[in-house]
Amino acid sequence: FEDLPDRRARGSRQEDVLPAGIPEVVRGKPRGWFGVRPRVRGRSGERTQKEIMCALKKQVPLSVVKLGDGPFSGEEWERSFPSKSLEESLGPLRSCAVVTSAGALLNSGLGPEIDSHDAVLRFNSATTDGYSVDVGNKTTLRLVNSKLLVMADRCRPAWYKKPDFDFFKAYQKYRQLHPDQPFYILSPSYHWNLWDLIQDNTVLNLVFNPPSTGMQGIALMMNLCEKVNVYEFLPSHRKTSLCHYYEKHKAYCMYGGYHPLTFEKSLIKRLNQGTSDDVLTLGRVTLSGLSQITC
Ligand code: C5P
Structure with missing residues (x-):
């Protein structure tokens, strides 16, 4: 992570580009059914930890898609969404671990420490089979990439009516097959409010793409x-070009291309309540839960 200022100085900053085919006018206009609006409050790289935490608490409320939102109404949706809220399903949680899928987790021996948390969040297809010494094997929540849905809200509202992939039908079918599994769709406004917060706290222009699944998961927890411990979001001394610990594929994905990942990491570094030694030796960042701060 030490090389972050270097990357910026060398001019590899992320450009303020809209994805191809997205008209400029989407910027500055209210966006979509979820009430997403541009809410950049004035950029600053100088806000205190408490100011950022309070902004996160106020401006990025956790929200999942529910009955009545956008096109999600009518009989067929009534049985689709879980009846309990996410908070009710999970109950109160004291300590949580967020396990990024970074290759640097290999040979960490962090498995027992990760499993000692009340809840563990993993991402996408990250498996624990064969890797439990390094990543543990407890999985309480899994956050799966939702790029299609997120894109739809800010950029392509029409996609809801005619999606490239019939996400909603697939979701309904899955819910019918697994009615007892708590399975939520994070609201698009949550992603974009988080994007706004990262941009508020970054002087450079961010790519106009949603925050990474990792960053969404950190804010979720x-x-x-x-209390939230995040593993290998800020890389330790084990930093490697291996993208995921569970794949052989080498692609330096630690700083991201599509997501504003470099700046997400910079923000999380500012919120870290642990020591830089913890980052270096364990790849561990410690964050306070939002319920623990008074604003
Ligand atoms: O690649 P994937 O999105 O499944 O990984 C989960 C998250 O973990 C990413 O969105 C990113 O935030 C984080 N990650 C990372 N460094 C890596 C791999 C993943 O910070 N090398």
Whole structure:
């Protein structure tokens, strides 16, 4: 992570580009059914930890898609969404672990420490089979990439009516097959409010793409838990070009291309309540849950 200022100085900053085919006018206009609006409050790289935490608490409320939102109404949707809220399903959580899928987790021996948390969040297809010594094997929540849905809200509202992939039908079918599994769709406004917060706290222009699944998951757990330990989001001394610990594929994905990942990491570094030694040796960042701060 030490090389972050270097990357910026060398001019590899992320450009303020809209994805191809997205008209400029989407910027500055109210966006979509979820009430997403540009809310950049004035950029600053100088806000205190408390100011950023309070902004996160106020401006990025955890929200999942529910009956009546956008096109999600009518009989067929009534049985689709879980009846309990995410908070009710999970119950109160004191300590939580967020396990990024970074290759640097290999040979970490962090498994027992990760499993000692009340809840563990993993991402996408990250498996624990064969890797439990390094990543543990407890999985309480899994956050799966939702790029299609997120894109739809800010950029392509028409996609809801005619999606490239019939996400909603697939979701309904899955819910019918697994009615007892708590399975939520994070609201698009949550992603974009988080994007706004990262941009508010970054002087350079961010790519106009949603925050990474990792960053979404960190903010999610800060909403649900009293304390959150995040592993290998800020890389340790084990930093490697291996993208995921569970794949052989080498692609330096630590700083991201599509997501504003470099700046997400910079923000999380500012919120870290642990020591830089913890980052270096364990790849561990410690964050306070949002319920623990008074604004
Ligand atoms: O690649 P994937 O999105 O499944 O990984 C989950 C998250 O973990 C990413 O969105 C990113 O925030 C984080 N990550 C990382 N460094 C890596 C791999 C993943 O910070 N090398």
